Amino acid sequence: MATMTPSYLASLTRLRSSIFQTAYNPSSIRTGAKYLRRRLRGPSMIKYYPMRLTILEMMKGVSTKTGKENGVVKYNAAGEEEDMRVWDENELQRLRDVEDRKMRGKGAPKKARSKGEGRRASRKR
Amino acid sequence: MANNIRVLRDIKARNGVFANEIARRAYLYVARDQRLPPQVRHQAQLQLNTFGRYTRPTTVKNRCSASGKGRGIIAEFGLCRYQFRLKARMNQIVGVQKASW
Numbered sequence: 001m002a003t004m005t006p007s008y009l010a011s012l013t014r015l016r017s018s019i020f021q022t023a024y025n026p027s028s029i030r031t032g033a034k035y036l037r038r039r040l041r042g043p044s045m046i047k048y049y050p051m052r053l054t055i056l057e058m059m060k061g062v063s064t065k066t067g068k069e070n071g072v073v074k075y076n077a078a079g080e081e082e083d084m085r086v087w088d089e090n091e092l093q094r095l096r097d098v099e100d101r102k103m104r105g106k107g108a109p110k111k112a113r114s115k116g117e118g119r120r121a122s123r124k125r
Numbered sequence: 126m127a128n129n130i131r132v133l134r135d136i137k138a139r140n141g142v143f144a145n146e147i148a149r150r151a152y153l154y155v156a157r158d159q160r161l162p163p164q165v166r167h168q169a170q171l172q173l174n175t176f177g178r179y180t181r182p183t184t185v186k187n188r189c190s191a192s193g194k195g196r197g198i199i200a201e202f203g204l205c206r207y208q209f210r211l212k213a214r215m216n217q218i219v220g221v222q223k224a225s226w
Contacts, residue, residue: 032157035150041182042143048203049136049190 132193134179135186141179149176 009028010080017024076082101107112118155169156159178184188195189205197206202218212223 030157030159032154035153035157038150040146040150042139042146044141045139045182045185048139048187049132 127196129193131195133189138179138181138184141177141206142182142185144179145176146182149173 014024016022021029023033032044043067098107112121133142146210152169152173156166156173158166186195187198187200187203188202189198189208191208194205194208197207198204199206199209202212203211209218212218214223216222
């Protein structure tokens with residue numbers, strides 16, 4: 001049987017990598033090639049959740065009173081521009097509730113301007 | 126879709142990954158390539174560390190697209206097991222029907 005010298009084996013590996021178009025890397029050095037070869041995952045990641053229109057996005061279209069600036073105008077029977085704003089009913093109710101609480105004296109406490117002014121500082125030890 | 130905070134955070138992470146993926150890949154390649162000088166690799170690693178947490182693909186988690194639940198997700202439909210059952214029984218999932226024999 002013919003002796004397989006290391007140089008002979010190395011040349012065999014080099015030949016094999018050239019035939020099969022693989023990188024010749026006899027010492028198995030990490031080349032980072034896998035980070036370049038791997039497919040990009042971002043494009044499929046952003047498609048996971050179905051598109052949903054939120055009130056905030058809808059208001060971008062008709063945010064001003066008539067929507068004229070965005071090229072969206074609706075006229076009523078008298079030929080006047082109509083109010084096309086979209087309201088977030090939950091947010092309006094929240095603001096109404098906050099106003100109610102304020103009138104009953106149950107609003108948020110005043111913010112302390114300086115360190116000594118705080119409620120905690122004026123409390124007796 | 127349940128727009129709870131966890132779903133919103135997940136959407137944020139997905140957008141962040143999409144926007145920064147190529148730059149991160151390039152730095153990853155430089156940092157991991159053993160043929161490059163150590164200083165260069167170290168600099169690349171430092172650059173990698175400056176990316177925010179919502180740019181890493183591991184931050185992204187598949188959540189239920191109907192209820193926002195994070196566990197018991199059937200990957201093929203992107204739904205949690207309960208929403209999957211509900212929708213399947215309402216014939217809202219094509220090609221799925223209740224087993225009976």
